[in-house]
Amino acid sequence: xxxTRAFLAAGLGVAAAAxxxxxxxxxxxxxxxxxxxxxxGSSTVYPFTTAVAEQFVRKFTQFQAPIVESTGTGAGMKLxxxxxxxxxxxxxxxxxxxxxxxxxxxxxxxxxxxxxxxxGVDGLAFAQAKNGPRLALSEADVYRAIAAAPFxxxxxxxxxxDINPALPAVPIKVYGPSSTSGTRDSLVELVLKPGCxxxxxxxxxxxxxxKKFENICAKLRDDGAYVDSGENDNLIVQKLNVNPTAIGAxxxxxxxxxxxxxxGVAIQGVMPSVATIQDGSYPGARPLFIYxxxxxxxxxxxxxxxxGEYAIGWRPGSYLSRRDLIPAPPAxxxxxxxxxxxxxxxxxxxxx
Numbered sequence: 001x002x003x004t005r006a007f008l009a010a011g012l013g014v015a016a017a018a019x020x021x022x023x024x025x026x027x028x029x030x031x032x033x034x035x036x037x038x039x040x041g042s043s044t045v046y047p048f049t050t051a052v053a054e055q056f057v058r059k060f061t062q063f064q065a066p067i068v069e070s071t072g073t074g075a076g077m078k079l080x081x082x083x084x085x086x087x088x089x090x091x092x093x094x095x096x097x098x099x100x101x102x103x104x105x106x107x108x109x110x111x112x113x114x115x116x117x118x119x120g121v122d123g124l125a126f127a128q129a130k131n132g133p134r135l136a137l138s139e140a141d142v143y144r145a146i147a148a149a150p151f152x153x154x155x156x157x158x159x160x161x162d163i164n165p166a167l168p169a170v171p172i173k174v175y176g177p178s179s180t181s182g183t184r185d186s187l188v189e190l191v192l193k194p195g196c197x198x199x200x201x202x203x204x205x206x207x208x209x210x211k212k213f214e215n216i217c218a219k220l221r222d223d224g225a226y227v228d229s230g231e232n233d234n235l236i237v238q239k240l241n242v243n244p245t246a247i248g249a250x251x252x253x254x255x256x257x258x259x260x261x262x263x264g265v266a267i268q269g270v271m272p273s274v275a276t277i278q279d280g281s282y283p284g285a286r287p288l289f290i291y292x293x294x295x296x297x298x299x300x301x302x303x304x305x306x307x308g309e310y311a312i313g314w315r316p317g318s319y320l321s322r323r324d325l326i327p328a329p330p331a332x333x334x335x336x337x338x339x340x341x342x343x344x345x346x347x348x349x350x351x352x
Contacts, residue, residue, distance in 0.1 A: 033299060034086040037066035037306055041076030041093030042182050043231040044122060044251035045288050048313075049093050051323050056302070056309045063302035072231045073182025081106035084295045090303055092291040095122065095182030095251065096189075100351040113294035113345040117307070118336050119314045120325040123252035123277035124186040124284030126265035132244035133168045135160070136266040139283060143195025145172045146226040148219040151199045155221055172225045173246035175236045179228070186286050187249055188218045191267065194283070237262065252277055252284075253324035278326050287328070294345055304343075311340035 039049055046068065053066040071079065073094045080092035081102060092098075098116070106114060126142075128135060144150045144163040160167035177183035196217035197203040205213035220226045229236045229248075236248040237258050247265055252272055255262055264272040267283045276282035290310065297303050313320040314336075316327045327333060338344075 035301055036064045037091065037300055037303055038089045039066060039068045039091040039093060039290075040071045040079045040089045041069075041091075041290075042073045042095040042288075043070045043177075043233055044095040044183055044253070045093035045119070045290065046070040047253065047323060048119060048288070048320050048325050049091075049290070049310075051320060052306065052310050052313050055313065055319060056306050059309065060302055060305050063305070066302075066306065070231055072178060072180035073185070075180040077102045078105075080291065080293075081109055081111055083109045084111055084293060088293075090293055090296045090300050091306075094289040094291060096185045096286065097289060098291060098346075098351060100348065103346070103348045103351055107348075111293055111295070115292040115294055115307075115339065115343055116346040117290050117292070117310065117339055118287050118328055118332055119290055119310060120288050120320070120328050121277055122286055122288050122326060123272050123282050124183060124190055124249060124286060125252040125255045125272040126247055126249055126267060126284070127240065127255045127258075127262045127272075128247045128265055129240045129244035130261060130263050132240075132246070133170055134263075135167065135247060136269070137167075138164075138268055139191050139195035140198045141167065141195070142174075142267070143192050143198075143217075146174050146176075146221055147192060147196065147217070148221050149216055151196070151202050152216050155223075155225070157225075170245040173227065173243060174225065174249060175227045175229045175239050175246060176249040177228075177233075178230050181231060183233075183249070183251060186284065190284050190286060192220075193217050252326070256324045274326050278329070287332075288325075291346075292343075294343060297343065307340050307343070311337050 050068050053068055056063070057065045073096060076092050077098065080089050082088055103114065126137065141164050145157060145160065148155060157163045157172060159169045159171055161169040176187060202213070202216055205216065229239065233250040233254045236250050237254060240246055240248045241261050255264055255272060270276050270282045272282050272284065277285045292307060312318060314325065314327060314333065321327060328336070
């Protein structure tokens with residue numbers, strides 16, 4: 001996706017007239033405030049939120065342009081949950097659901113009511129350059145290739161053939177998301193752990209020794225076979241075009257935008273596509289979210305309208321679909337449209 005990762009608007013402004021009577025929790029009852037919506041979080045969700053922000057500015061000219069920053073889901077959650085008030089973001093973009101531990105951090109810092117909205121679905125897509133050797137992988141192949149200690153043994157594999165004789169003898173090189181990214185969490189949860197659990201003894205550790213299970217199943221190599229490529233998914237696209245024997249892991253929308261030079265890699269015999277992601281048959285299919293602080297709704301100009309604009313944008317055929325956001329199933333979309341209208345906080349009992 002050809003998007004420049006920059007703020008739509010820079011800096012924090014002086015409060016608009018509508019805020020003059022509002023008290024800001026960050027100011028301990030003072031009147032400090034900010035006139036712009038501030039969004040942090042997922043690089044995957046970033047292009048969709050910037051599209052909503054662009055539409056919001058055109059439609060609601062009385063409000064200032066939102067500040068949208070690509071920090072990664074994990075880093076964004078830390079910023080989002082750090083407190084209530086002008087110094088803290090209003091919205092978190094997330095390429096995975098908020099964790100129970102993150103919500104607990106929010107509550108400890110006074111962020112007691114969080115609104116969750118699933119904006120659509122996406123896939124953690126594996127891709128390669130069109131001029132590279134065609135790969136088709138299983139979850140176990142990916143796990144054996146990039147886990148630090150597959151099934152508890154040091155990873156010495158250097159080529160794909162080392163882990164599966166049916167694969168080509170080309171070096172293992174996987175460009176993927178950083179540890180602060182929700183896409184990295186999706187890689188671990190949706191692909192690595194299922195691959196790890198193909199071994200019954202390792203699967204048994206999930207209940208008998210969860211810490212050991214996590215260490216064996218979720219820890220990635222640091223010897224160059226897996227390359228942490230930060231939050232800029234466009235950088236992975238560029239690296240794949242330079243190194244056609246490598247594969248990359250990123251949000252499906254980045255593959256969709258670059259099909260002139262890239263092709264998807266089948267996982268478990270299923271190619272990444274809009275259809276296979278929407279129906280859940282592609283192993284990397286995942287929901288995408290935004291989280292909103294309910295306490296900020298009355299204090300930040302345009303925040304309610306911004307949420308309403310998102311609920312328009314995620315409809316099938318709307319402008320977010322044209323930006324390659326895959327609509328959620330109808331029942332999920334309808335449920336989230338109600339949340340966007342009623343602004344009902346998330347029930348933390350639902351979280352893991």
